[in-house]
Amino acid sequence: MSKAQKWAESYFQRLEKIIEELKEHSLIxxxxxxxxxxxxxxxIVKIESQIIELLKLNAEDxxxxxxxxxxxxxxxxxxxxxxxGLHISWDSHILESSLTTNEILTSAxxxxxxxxxxxxxxxxxxxxxxxxxSLVSYNDVNxxxxxxxxRFGQEIRNKGxxxxxxxxxxxxxxxxxxxxxxxxxxxxxxxDDYSAHYDPNNVSDFVIYMEYLLAARFSIFLRHTAFxxxxxxxxxxxxxxxxxxxxxxxENKYTSIDNILKYHMLNEQMLESYGDLNYLQxxxxxxxxxxxxxxxxxxxxxx
Numbered sequence: 001m002s003k004a005q006k007w008a009e010s011y012f013q014r015l016e017k018i019i020e021e022l023k024e025h026s027l028i029x030x031x032x033x034x035x036x037x038x039x040x041x042x043x044i045v046k047i048e049s050q051i052i053e054l055l056k057l058n059a060e061d062x063x064x065x066x067x068x069x070x071x072x073x074x075x076x077x078x079x080x081x082x083x084x085g086l087h088i089s090w091d092s093h094i095l096e097s098s099l100t101t102n103e104i105l106t107s108a109x110x111x112x113x114x115x116x117x118x119x120x121x122x123x124x125x126x127x128x129x130x131x132x133x134s135l136v137s138y139n140d141v142n143x144x145x146x147x148x149x150x151r152f153g154q155e156i157r158n159k160g161x162x163x164x165x166x167x168x169x170x171x172x173x174x175x176x177x178x179x180x181x182x183x184x185x186x187x188x189x190x191x192d193d194y195s196a197h198y199d200p201n202n203v204s205d206f207v208i209y210m211e212y213l214l215a216a217r218f219s220i221f222l223r224h225t226a227f228x229x230x231x232x233x234x235x236x237x238x239x240x241x242x243x244x245x246x247x248x249x250x251e252n253k254y255t256s257i258d259n260i261l262k263y264h265m266l267n268e269q270m271l272e273s274y275g276d277l278n279y280l281q282x283x284x285x286x287x288x289x290x291x292x293x294x295x296x297x298x299x300x301x302x303x
Contacts, residue, residue: 003240008078011210018214019088022125025257026290027092030099034087039080039132048072050136051179054162064160067181072132075241076186076206080132088218090125093287094265096279097123124264125218126169135164135179143168147176147191152198161185167209169220175209190227202227207241215248215255221264222254258294265295 022028039047052070059066072080091097134141147153147163153176156163161180166188168174174191176198178184188209189198204212204226212226236244254260280288280299292299 002074002078004074004078007075007207007241008082011079011214012082015214018217021257022090022217027094027261027287027294028257029091029093030097031090032087032099035083036085036131038082039084041081044072044077044080044132047132047136051162054136055160055180058157058162059160062158062160064158066160070179070181070185073186073206079206079210085131085134086127086129088125088127089123090218091123092261092264093283094261094280094291095124099123123169124220126173126220127213127218128168130166130168135162135166135177138165141168145174147174147198150191150198152189152200156180166206173220173223175204175223177206187233188227190224199227201230203230203233204228205233205237208233208236208244211241211244211248212252215245215252217257217260219254219260219264222260225252225254262295265291 019031019033022031048070052067055070056066058064089099091099130138130141143165147165148157153163156178159180159182161178161182161184163176163178166175166177176189176191178187178189186205188204188206189200190202190204191198202224208228209226213223216222216225249255254263277299280291283291288299
């Protein structure tokens with residue numbers, strides 16, 4: 001068994017445990033988790049050939065050397081063989097969201113990918129990993145915006161590369177991937193300012209990104225921890241991600257549900273945006289008391 005396959009199988013085993021933790025935690029209010037049918041090797045080859053055609057068109061448009069081949073990273077392929085896309089969303093009793101009222105999230109068929117709507121911006125945990133074929137074209141997925149309209153996206157195209165959405169939680173918190181036949185293929189970048197800006201100095205890759213998100217229980221407020229210095233990324237890739245999990249847990253204190261919920265609630269910006277004492281007081285007494293116990297404060301004094 002290859003290292004990539006071992007990692008993918010290990011990831012989904014650990015993911016199932018995290019999902020169970022979220023289900024059983026007394027302060028988690030709603031949880032949605034959709035895994036999809038994985039892609040076959042034949043489908044992967046077909047998608048890779050479609051990306052080659054895109055890269056050739058970019059090369060023609062921008063006067064660069066056309067690629068002769070393209071392949072996805074082995075770890076990414078191993079992951080997508082197990083699920084062609086992945087959706088996770090959750091909220092807690094602490095911050096009010098609209099997960100209960102969104103019909104797509106509560107009744108989405110397993111073959112239909114769910115991405116965030118405007119009214120879902122208050123979800124606390126969210127992952128909407130696009131199907132592999134959507135990296136060629138996402139016309140069949142309900143998303144909007146175009147990362148190539150950004151300055152960085154245009155730079156990638158000018159070099160003949162393909163820059164597209166990979167993880168889409170609203171287009172203010174998207175993550176894009178570079179696809180080409182060069183060393184930077186498979187690198188990930190986080191969008192901000194409504195995807196008008198991508199910082200080339202903060203980068204990730206598929207394995208590192210998914211591991212950091214797993215450790216942070218897919219918190220949308222901690223997604224930035226997956227984006228690191230390019231030299232760190234290169235070193236981890238060269239070493240096949242040895243000790244990556246230990247590194248995440250030793251350097252990041254937000255690797256338990258309790259600590260993540262504390263971060264969400266005690267973050268000043270979060271309080272200003274979502275803090276609502278009336279909402280919290282409407283909760284059952286045991287939930288209200290659990291929130292005060294977790295945070296170590298009297299809510300009436302804070303809100």
